[in-house]
Amino acid sequence: MTEQLPARPDTAPPFALQRPTHTLVLESLERYLGPEEAAEIWLAACRVVQIDPEAEQTPAHDLLNAVGALDASDQLVATCATGLRIRLMSYMILADRQQGASSTARMQGSTTGR
């Protein structure tokens, strides 16, 4: 909710880790629960954190909040949520780290250019 697209890039270079999406979350939930229950649970989680489950792109932080809402379900869903959380956290940390590195490089470039 605080993150404005494209605050983080679609991939976290140079790790080339793709930005996680609703589709990825739903596909994972389907592996654990089957399609109908997965859709139902994901919709409920999105409602809790007030994000649009149909959105093509959702900020990673918002997806992370919705995945956090899955923890309130049973052990099976919480296990699925663990995998998704790790993926989202990895993406966010690495994307932020790269952005920080890029900013530093730009600053150094502008300093040495003077």
Next chain:
Amino acid sequence: MAGLRSILKWVNPIHLNSASSAEPGFPVPAVTDAQMQAALKQRERLQEIASLGLTSAGTDRILQDLCTEAANALGLPIGLVTVVLDEAQHFAAQYGLHGWMEEAKGTPVEWSFCRFSVATKEEFVVEDAEHHALVQQNPLVTMDGLRCYAGIPLISSRGFALGSFCVAGTESRLFSDSDLLTLRGFASTAIARIEARRLAAND
């Protein structure tokens, strides 16, 4: 080392990995991407992981101690109990990890070395990651400097590969039969501890 290799069910000697040209090294597992995906995404396996509570918050102190002891016993900086899920590997216990992997408590599954053990239910050993066909392009190698790894699959009493008990380091090294024997001992204790959770939950 020949003894260990003879009991592994690997094929295709062309793909032999080597830390040195004189030493044949450990074979590379022949697993297709389809086989890998099928293993990682198998619903029954994921349900088994859930039933054992392996991703629950809070680290199991005994598993944590095993990681520390294994790393120290093999003289390596990292020891892990990993749980390989469909989208990520989760560190159920760890010793020696810092930075983003410690913060994320795991990695995306496609970077997991342990996934090979899960897919094949066999040990996976990398003595020189920079020259290993399966992992030399892995960001954990190219970006984070992982160079050696030895993992023993953690297989539940119901026959599901949950993850690995493994050690890793940032310098290439050879693993002896004795090293792997030691690691198998720790893995055996770890899976017994994990199974004890099931018994406790059923009591």
